[in-house]
Amino acid sequence: MTYQTKQKEMLLEYLKASEGNHLTAADVCEYFKSQGLPIGQSTVYRRLESLVSEGIIKKYTIDNQASACFEYVGEHSHHEGCCYHLKCEKCGKLFHLHCEEIEALEDHIGKEHEFSIDPVRTVFYGTCKDCNKGGHSHD
Amino acid sequence: MTYQTKQKEMLLEYLKASEGNHLTAADVCEYFKSQGLPIGQSTVYRRLESLVSEGIIKKYTIDNQASACFEYVGEHSHHEGCCYHLKCEKCGKLFHLHCEEIEALEDHIGKEHEFSIDPVRTVFYGTCKDCNKGGHSHD
């Protein structure tokens, strides 16, 4: 049996409100602490992990980043090609990309090369618009 | 100025000989220790990291595995329609993919989404042919 607690509730609410962002466990802890409503880190990790296995949030690890990121996907995650990630190697920013052409490619690779791509895990590395302009870089 | 040392030499030689495998820093340390030619772990991490930035090896983080994997790719990367990499999350194998459609996508993302992809760094994660067959569920 599962009990409903305010920690569970607050956490889910926060994640839902942060839809579109990628948060680390530390971000989550920090947020609640800053609100004066700290949630123990054990609890944060535990809840995050179970939400992942319930399919409510996604967990992914971006290369050369130490900690895992979590992202709310909710219950509407049934239509494929959720979204890909673009990571700028210069400024370090992470972008979300919804693009039919990638989905077509995913299909092509699945059929012609017999490899099923995992969109959540795959990250395209490169250089973003701003950094391409010969702009400055920051981390 | 850089000095040539036998640690650098042995390490590169070993990595080159292991082309196609994915090795963790611990694997590398263990290998040299087992050969009676131990290399300090600080050195292993340091060398590995610089070889990555020279583009001679690649660094990956597989699935929910704690430690990073390294793999020799050599010096052939920077020119011509170089190949992309597909990494199977189940068996860990790395596949090379020569595919015009990806190049077209690269072009599309460059033009339409204003992001220039770096083919050398980008890795598609997913499930390979073999693991798909023998494997289990699927959504």
Added chain:
DNA sequence: CTATAATTGGGAACGATTCCCAAATTGAGA
């Protein structure tokens, strides 16, 4: 309200990686 099963949270434990710095090694020049 009570009993008890689930949940929480602090801190210790852990594994991977980075940092620090003294000792060893390299390579250039005398």
Added chain:
DNA sequence: TCTCAATTTGGGAATCGTTCCCAATTATAG
């Protein structure tokens, strides 16, 4: 060849993210 400064090494401590342990707390049923 020998000397010396700059570079590299390696052992161990420190750090970081995450998991584990377990006593205290909380949620729900009766």
